[in-house]
Amino acid sequence: MPRESTRRFGVTDRLIDAAPDKFPPASVSEAPIASLAGRALLPNRGLALDLDWVQQVRVNTSAVERRTQTHVARRTVKKEWQAAWLLRAITCMDLTTLSGDDTDERVLRLCAKARHPIQHDLVKRLEIEELDIQAAAVCVYHHFVATARRALEGSGIQVAAVSTGFPAGLSPRQERVAEIRRSIEAGAQEIDVVITRAHVFGGRWQELYDEVSEFRQACGKVHMKVILGSGDLLTLRNVGRASLVAMMAGADFIKTSTGKEPTNATLPVSLVMVRAIREYAQETGMAVGFKPAGGIRNAKQSLDWLSLMKEELGIPWMKAELFRFGASGLLNDVERQLEHYATGRYSADYRHPIA
Numbered sequence: 371m372p373r374e375s376t377r378r379f380g381v382t383d384r385l386i387d388a389a390p391d392k393f394p395p396a397s398v399s400e401a402p403i404a405s406l407a408g409r410a411l412l413p414n415r416g417l418a419l420d421l422d423w424v425q426q427v428r429v430n431t432s433a434v435e436r437r438t439q440t441h442v443a444r445r446t447v448k449k450e451w452q453a454a455w456l457l458r459a460i461t462c463m464d465l466t467t468l469s470g471d472d473t474d475e476r477v478l479r480l481c482a483k484a485r486h487p488i489q490h491d492l493v494k495r496l497e498i499e500e501l502d503i504q505a506a507a508v509c510v511y512h513h514f515v516a517t518a519r520r521a522l523e524g525s526g527i528q529v530a531a532v533s534t535g536f537p538a539g540l541s542p543r544q545e546r547v548a549e550i551r552r553s554i555e556a557g558a559q560e561i562d563v564v565i566t567r568a569h570v571f572g573g574r575w576q577e578l579y580d581e582v583s584e585f586r587q588a589c590g591k592v593h594m595k596v597i598l599g600s601g602d603l604l605t606l607r608n609v610g611r612a613s614l615v616a617m618m619a620g621a622d623f624i625k626t627s628t629g630k631e632p633t634n635a636t637l638p639v640s641l642v643m644v645r646a647i648r649e650y651a652q653e654t655g656m657a658v659g660f661k662p663a664g665g666i667r668n669a670k671q672s673l674d675w676l677s678l679m680k681e682e683l684g685i686p687w688m689k690a691e692l693f694r695f696g697a698s699g700l701l702n703d704v705e706r707q708l709e710h711y712a713t714g715r716y717s718a719d720y721r722h723p724i725a
Contacts, residue, residue: 404657404686406648411657416586416620419579424614429606429642438637441681447673453496453711456704457503459672460487462690463697464530464661466509468629477514481521484508487701488708489722495712505701506690507560511536512553519557530560530595534585537628539564539599543581550588560593561585564628567602570612578612582619595623595661595694600639601631609639613646623659629696634664637674644682651683660687663696669707672700 402410447455465484467476484505493499507528508518518529531553535541550561563585569578582596596616600609613624624643627634640662647658660683662675672695679687687693705722709715 406651411651414656414658417618424575424611427610429610431606434638434641462693463505463695464507464509465505466698474517477517478521481508484527485525515553515556515558528559531558532562534563536564537630539566547588554592561589562595564597567599570608575615578615579619582616586620593622595625596621597625600626601633606642610642610646613643617650617658623661625661627664629664635662659692661694667699668703
């Protein structure tokens with residue numbers, strides 16, 4: 371992604387051109403949610419689609435791959451610092467169950483794990499009782515939203531629902547919009563929507579923008595994470611352009627994958643997406659969150675992604691408000707690593723069940 375580029379018109383013009391019912395004016399009391407290079411950033415309200423900006427997106431694939439390879443090789447965190455980073459990783463997790471055999475009982479167990487992600491005896495060994503470590507959210511299908519909401523009542527843990535024809539996103543748009551509204555009525559506090567990948571393949575950016583904008587309207591004030599399905603998008607340039615369009619359309623987060631594609635979250639894809647977030651923040655003064663999902667299964671990988679966020683975007687993007695892991699198996703290994711730090715011994719996987 372280019373670090374600097376020339377625009378034909380400014381952000382103010384794009385905001386004026388945006389439909390007012392999609393992107394209401396910012397309140398004078400609206401508080402910044404992050405900062406970048408000393409500049410305060412507001413929540414994303416979206417922009418009118420700027421096709422010139424989208425078409426200018428270029429990605430040097432070789433450079434991206436070199437950057438991510440050196441990132442993994444030269445970044446290590448050890449001892450108590452590693453333990454602290456792993457605790458931070460837990461607070462950024464969306465514990466997820468999206469299987470065809472899900473049951474209310476499985477969701478209830480997952481919610482209990484979200485409330486108490488680390489075994490009590492290990493919490494005492496680490497002397498972190500006062501931190502009250504919890505996961506950020508529990509992500510489920512619509513059918514289980516009410517169950518999760520009841521189980522998490524009063525905890526501060528969010529209930530996220532996958533929506534809009536997850537994972538393919540190919541059901542009629544009216545049905546996908548209705549699905550968003552039903553999940554919100556059931557109590558969902560965050561909605562993970564799926565784009566139509568064919569819009570990206572065909573370069574139909576206006577159609578993609580209109581689709582995500584309609585989802586944004588249906589979500590209202592509920593946080594919306596836009597799943598790009600990066601493993602299906604074929605090129606990093608497609609990923610960069612789709613990221614930009616989703617942010618212009620009002621995404622609160624952009625998310626790599628459904629977890630169902632053959633290739634899910636990778637560091638090269640993540641680098642392209644976080645640099646799109648950075649450019650968008652620099653140009654607009656608005657912050658968008660990032661969620662890698664699928665394939666992140668061990669503690670070392672969580673440190674790789676956290677350090678990527680710190681280097682590319684800064685400390686505000688190492689918190690749950692702007693960064694999440696889509697995780698089902700990750701917590702197991704993180705807990706094992708914490709136990710090794712506390713005791714000097716690795717425990718068996720079965721001692722740390724999630725659901």
